[in-house]
Amino acid sequence: MQDYVNIKTVFNSSKQRTIDNLSKLYTNTDSLQSIVYELIKNELLLENKLFNKKIFLKPNWVTHSKKESDEICLRTNDNLLIALVRVILEQSPQSILIGDAPIQGCDWDMMIDNNFLSEIKSLSEKYKIPIIIKDFRRVNLDVENNKLSTNRKNISEYLIFDTERDSYLEPISTKRSNFRVTCYNPDRLAESHTQGIHKYCITKELFEADVIISVPKLKTHQKTGITGALKNLVGINGDKDYLPHHRIGGIGHGGDCYPGNNYFRLLSEKLLDSANRNIGKSSYKVWQFFSAVFWKLSNPKPVHQMAAGWYGNDTCWRMVMDLNRIAIYGKRDGTLSDTPQRILYSLCDGIIGGQGNGPLEPEPLPLGIVTFSNNSVITDICAATLMGFDINKINLLKNSSHQIKCENIAIILNNKISNIKQLQTLKIKTTPPPGWNNYL
Numbered sequence: 001m002q003d004y005v006n007i008k009t010v011f012n013s014s015k016q017r018t019i020d021n022l023s024k025l026y027t028n029t030d031s032l033q034s035i036v037y038e039l040i041k042n043e044l045l046l047e048n049k050l051f052n053k054k055i056f057l058k059p060n061w062v063t064h065s066k067k068e069s070d071e072i073c074l075r076t077n078d079n080l081l082i083a084l085v086r087v088i089l090e091q092s093p094q095s096i097l098i099g100d101a102p103i104q105g106c107d108w109d110m111m112i113d114n115n116f117l118s119e120i121k122s123l124s125e126k127y128k129i130p131i132i133i134k135d136f137r138r139v140n141l142d143v144e145n146n147k148l149s150t151n152r153k154n155i156s157e158y159l160i161f162d163t164e165r166d167s168y169l170e171p172i173s174t175k176r177s178n179f180r181v182t183c184y185n186p187d188r189l190a191e192s193h194t195q196g197i198h199k200y201c202i203t204k205e206l207f208e209a210d211v212i213i214s215v216p217k218l219k220t221h222q223k224t225g226i227t228g229a230l231k232n233l234v235g236i237n238g239d240k241d242y243l244p245h246h247r248i249g250g251i252g253h254g255g256d257c258y259p260g261n262n263y264f265r266l267l268s269e270k271l272l273d274s275a276n277r278n279i280g281k282s283s284y285k286v287w288q289f290f291s292a293v294f295w296k297l298s299n300p301k302p303v304h305q306m307a308a309g310w311y312g313n314d315t316c317w318r319m320v321m322d323l324n325r326i327a328i329y330g331k332r333d334g335t336l337s338d339t340p341q342r343i344l345y346s347l348c349d350g351i352i353g354g355q356g357n358g359p360l361e362p363e364p365l366p367l368g369i370v371t372f373s374n375n376s377v378i379t380d381i382c383a384a385t386l387m388g389f390d391i392n393k394i395n396l397l398k399n400s401s402h403q404i405k406c407e408n409i410a411i412i413l414n415n416k417i418s419n420i421k422q423l424q425t426l427k428i429k430t431t432p433p434p435g436w437n438n439y440l
Contacts, residue, residue, distance in 0.1 A: 002408055002409075002410055003373075003374060003375035003378060003404065003408055003409050003410070004373060004374060004375065004378075004409065004410035004411070004412060005371055005372070005373035005375065005378050005379045005382050005410075005411055005412070006039050006371065006372045006373065006412045007369055007370075007371045007382060007411070007412065007413045007414070007418075007423075008035055008038065008039055008369065008370050008371070008414060009368055009369055009413070009414055009426065010022065010025055010035065010351055010368050010369065010370065011368040016368075017366050017368050017428070018366050019072075019352060019364045019366045021366075022351050022352055022366050022368050023072050023351075023352055023364075025351055026072060026077050026079050026080070026351065026352070027079070028079075029079045029082055029083055029086075032079055032080050032082075032083035033083040033086050033087060035083070035370055036080070036083045036084050036087050036347065036370075037087050039347065039370060039371075039372035040087065040345075040347065040372050043345070043372070043374070044091075044211070044345070045087075045091060048091070049091075049211070050088055050091035050092075050093050050211060051091055051092050051093070052092065052093065052094045053093050053094055053210035053211050054093070054094050054095050054097070054208060054209045054210045054211070055088055055093045055095065055096045055097070055209065055210070055211050055213070056097050056099075056205060056206060056209035056211070056212045056213070057081070057084065057085075057096060057097065057098045057099075057213050057215055058099065058100060058212070058213070058214045058215060058232060058233070058235060058236060059075070059076035059081055059098065059100055059215045059216075059217075060075055060076045060100070060215070060216045060217040060219075060227070060232055060235070060349075060359075061075055061076065061100035061102050061106075061111060061112075061235070062074065062075060062100075062102050062103060062106070062235075062359055062360065063075075063102050063103050063105070063106040063111065063360060064106055064107045064108075064110035064111035065110070065111070066361075069363065069364050070362075072352045072364055073217070073219070073352050073353065073354040073362050073363065073364040073365065074217070074219075074354065074359075074360075074362060075111070075217055076215045076216065076217045076349045077217075077349055077351070077352075078113055078115070078116040080215070080347075080349050080351070080370075081098065081116075081215060082116070082119050082120070082123075084213070084215065084347060085098075085120065085123060085131065086123065089123060089126075089127045089129060092127075092129070093129060093211075094129070094210075095129060095130045095131070095132070096129065096130070096131045096132070097131075097132045097134060097205050097209070098120075098131065098132070098133050098134070099132075099133065099134035099135070099136050099203070099205065099235075100135075100136060100235040101135070101136035101137045101203075101234075101235045101236070101237060101238050101240070102135075102137065102235070103240070103360075104137065104139050104140050104141040104148075104183070104184075104240060105140070105141045105143045105183075106140070108135050108140075112133065117133070120133065134205070136153075136203045136235065136236070136237075136238040137152060137153075137238060137239075137240075138150070138151060138152055138153050138155070138158075138201070138238050138239045139151075139152065139239060139240070139241070140152065141279065146279070146280060146281075146284055146285070147280060148279050148280040153238065155201075157203065157204055157238075158201045158202060158203055158204060158238050158239075159201075159202050159204055159207065159330070159332075159334045160199055160200070160201055160202075160334060161199065161200045161202055161326050161330060161334055161335075161336070162197060162198060162199045163198045163199075163200070163322050163325070163326070163336065164196055164197065164198060165196050166336070167198035167318070167322050168317075168318035168319070168321045168322050168325075169193060169198050169244060169315070169318045169319065169322065170195070170196070170198065172247065172256075172314060172315065172318070173193070173194060173195045173196075173198075174194070174195065174254075175194065175195050176190075176194075177189065177190035177193055177194040178247045178248050178249070178254070178255060179193050179244035179245075179246075179247055179248075179315065180244070180245065180246055180247065180248050180257070180269075180273075180308075181240055181241070181243060181244065181245045182245065182246075182272070182306060182307040182308075183276060183279075184240055184241055184276055185241065185276050185277055185279065186248075186273050186276060186277070187277060188241035189241050189242075189243075189244060191241075192241065192242045193242075193244050198322065199242055200237050200242050200243075200322065200323060200326060201237055201238050201239040201242045202236055202237055202238070202323075202326060202327075202330065203236055203237075203238050206236050206327065206330075207330065207331075207332045208332075209342075211345070212327070212342060212343075212344055212345065213345045213346065213347055214229055214232045214233065214344060214345070214346040214347070214376070215232075215346070215347050215348070215349065216228050216229055216231070216232035216346060216348050216349065217348075217349045217350075217353070217354060218348050218349065218350035218353040218354070218367060218369075218383050218387075219353055219354030219355070219358040219359050219362050219365075220354060220355050220356060220357075220358035220359075220362065220387075220430065220431070220432055220433050220436075221358050221359050221433065222305065222307060222308075222309025222310075222357065222358065222359070222433045222434075222435060223245060223246070223307070223308055223309055223313045223316040223317075224313070224316050224317050224320060224394070224395070224396045225311070225384070225389065225393075225394035225395070225396060225397070225432070225433075225436060225440060226380060226383060226384050226387065226389065226394065226396075226397075227358065227359050228346075228348055228376075228379060228380040228383045228384075229344075229346035229348060229373065229376035229379040229380055229383075230320055230321075230324055230376045230377065230379075230380050230396060230400065231320050231359075231380075231396070232346070233320065233323045233324050233327050233344075233376075234319070234320060234323060236323065236327060237323060243319055244315050244316075244318075244319050245307070245308060245313075245315060245316050245319070246307070246308030246313055246315045246316065247308075247314075247315055248266075248269050248270075248273075249261075249266055249269065250262060250265060250266070251312060253266055256308060256312055256313055256314045256315055257269065257305075257306070257308040258300075258303065258304040258305060258308065258310060258312075259303060259304070259310070259312060262298050262304075264294050264295070264297045264298035265294075265295060265298040265300070265304065267294050268291045268292075268293075268294035268295035268298065268306070269291075269306070271287055271288075271290050271291035271294060272287070272288070272291040272306070274287040274291075275287035275288040275291055302434040302435060302437055303434075303435050303437075304435075305434070305435045309357075309433055309434070309435045310435030310436065311393065311395075311435060311436050311439045311440065313395070314395060316396075317395040317396035317399060317400075320396060321396075321399070321400060324344075324376060327342075327344055328340050328341065328342060328344060329341055343374055344374070344376060345372070345373070345374055346371070346372070346373050346376055346379055347370070347371070347372050348369075348370065348371040348372075348373075348379060348383065349370065350367040350368070350369040350370060350371065350383065350386075351367070351368060351369070351370060352364050352365065352366065352367065353365035353366075353367035353387070353430075355387075355430045355431040355432075356431045356432075356433065356434075357433055357434055358433060363431065365387075365428070365430055365431075366428065367386060367387070367428060368428075369383075369386060371383070375404065375409070377397070377400045377401060377403055377404050378404055378409055378411070380396070380397055380400075381397055381401065381420075382411060382420070382423055384397060385420055385423045385424060385427065386423055386426055386427055386428065387427065387428065387430040388427040388428060388429060388430055389430065389432070389440050390440065393439060393440055394440070411423070
């Protein structure tokens with residue numbers, strides 16, 4: 001099968017490529033349905049590929065909205081999801097599952113709109129096909145009350161994959177694990193990732209599905225430059241304590257959290273470790289306060305991010321690549337095959353993308369595209385090109401590009417064969433994350 005990305009622009013001129021104009025398209029579900037149909041018809045709507053199949057949809061549901069513009073640039077748009085569900089239901093699948101694992105502080109009920117739930121319920125009843133919406137998280141946090149809820153779902157609902165020494169993380173692993181996730185207990189992460197051990201906690205629904213369609217929101221990302229088809233797979237992991245995001249310390253201390261070797265910053269990180277070991281306890285905020293004090297004393301610049309949100313992060317992209325490998329090669333017994341076990345499709349929401357301090361605090365970007373593909377790497381390369389970024393400066397893309405063979409790739413732009421050079425003529429000025437300024 002040829003690898004391809006099918007790109008549809010939803011503007012006819014640069015004057016139409018504005019946030020006001022493009023955001024109106026999100027209110028027209030019929031138009032969105034037509035776009036989705038055209039993009040996927042030659043791949044998924046032929047030969048009864050979806051008939052009586054279990055469909056797995058993985059949107060970008062990273063967290064609930066904090067400001068009005070989040071409704072168009074933070075998450076996969078609800079109406080685009082509804083449009084996709086409508087197209088799929090016309091093919092009489094057996095069932096549809098829509099799920100994600102947002103950050104632990106996400107308020108699920110605030111994120112999932114009641115109108116969306118009502119429409120999904122109505123479609124399920126109309127077609128007499130079950131549609132399940134599921135939160136994959138095993139842990140969540142009531143931020144306001146500092147209350148941690150663990151083991152919300154039984155571990156039996158997940159497959160634990162250990163990629164062992166074949167992990168992309170192995171070359172940077174040490175005997176005493178120095179991997180970190182900014183707001184999570186480092187001791188739990190050390191149980192999952194150290195030399196020779198690299199475990200992930202993957203929802204079983206992924207392996208029970210017949211067809212998987214990732215539905216990302218195209219945005220910038222602090223740690224990986226962009227988040228698209230590749231990064232969206234992080235949400236198949238139900239426990240964030242299995243997800244290394246960076247290594248403690250600056251480059252000068254053997255980590256990759258920030259450049260240099262500032263001791264105030266290192267002390268701040270260690271104080272944050274103590275805070276994260278005490279999430280849910282009264283001492284948490286005390287440790288967190290002193291961590292913030294020492295971080296401020298270090299006089300940080302935009303490139304210095306406590307969450308390792310900068311271009312030198314050499315950890316997060318490796319974790320992303322591990323998860324994509326599991327999703328494609330993972331077997332139901334929790335082991336990896338030498339041959340692909342499934343095709344991952346992606347329908348990317350780039351009508352309004354996200355720029356600036358993504359993925360959690362993006363600003364709207366009038367990107368004006370929707371894409372469909374069977375190859376996440378080429379999808380993200382095309383997305384980064386349209387954002388005007390140099391893919392050779394993005395670790396995730398630079399290190400995954402070897403997986404594609406140019407002679408076996410088709411880039412289709414508005415129903416015509418295209419190429420990267422032609423995409424560059426449609427690029428739009430995109431504000432990178434703060435830690436990538438003057439670099440990307």
